[in-house]
Amino acid sequence: MTGRTLDCSSNQRDVFSRRCKEEIDMPGTYSQLLLHIVFSTKGRTPWITGEVAQRLYPYIGGIVRAEKGVLYDIGGVEDHVHLYLRWRPDESVSDLMRTVKARSSRWVHEEFPALSAFAWQEGYAVFSVSKSQEGAVKAYIAGQAEHHTKEDFASELMRILRAHGVDFDAQHLNE
Numbered sequence: 001m002t003g004r005t006l007d008c009s010s011n012q013r014d015v016f017s018r019r020c021k022e023e024i025d026m027p028g029t030y031s032q033l034l035l036h037i038v039f040s041t042k043g044r045t046p047w048i049t050g051e052v053a054q055r056l057y058p059y060i061g062g063i064v065r066a067e068k069g070v071l072y073d074i075g076g077v078e079d080h081v082h083l084y085l086r087w088r089p090d091e092s093v094s095d096l097m098r099t100v101k102a103r104s105s106r107w108v109h110e111e112f113p114a115l116s117a118f119a120w121q122e123g124y125a126v127f128s129v130s131k132s133q134e135g136a137v138k139a140y141i142a143g144q145a146e147h148h149t150k151e152d153f154a155s156e157l158m159r160i161l162r163a164h165g166v167d168f169d170a171q172h173l174n175e
Helices: 010-023 050-066 093-111 131-142 153-163
Strands: 033-040 070-077 080-087 125-128
Touching: 033 093, 033 131, 033 153, 050 070, 050 080, 050 093, 070 131, 080 131, 125 153
Parallel strands: none
Antiparallel strands: 033 080, 033 125, 070 080
C-alpha cells in the first residue's frame, strides 16, 4: 500500500490509525530553520558607518534572497552585523556565509573605493532561533546602537555564546 492515498478521515481514522500514520506520503520537505548570525569586520575595524550600513544591509539581503533564504532582519554597528533569517535545509550555513562575505566585501570595494582594506573576519557565530523568540531577536538587532554604548562586541559575543551553551576559547574571540 505504500504510495497510495488512504482515507484517514472520520471513522476510518480509528480503524486504520496505524496504517494512516505509516503510509501517508510526505509530498515535500518542510522546514522552519530560523537563524541568528553574527559576524565582524576584520580586526573589528569600524568600517560600517551609517552611510555604508544604509546601502550594505539591503545588499546583503539581496544576497540571502539570491541564495533562496529569507532575511527577516539585519542590523549592527560599525564593526559587526547581526542577521536574522530563514535558511534552507538543502544548503549549509557555511556556504551561505562564504557567499555573503565574499559578495558583500567585493561590493564594498566597488562602491566605496576609500574602503579598499575592508574585509570580514573569517569566522561567524550562528544560533538557532525558536519562532516564539522572533520578537526578542528582532528587538535585540534593532537595539544594537544603544546596546553597544554599554557593551563591546567581544563581551556581547561571549554573553550570547554562554546563553546558547556554546563552548569557546575567549582568547580566540580577540583575534
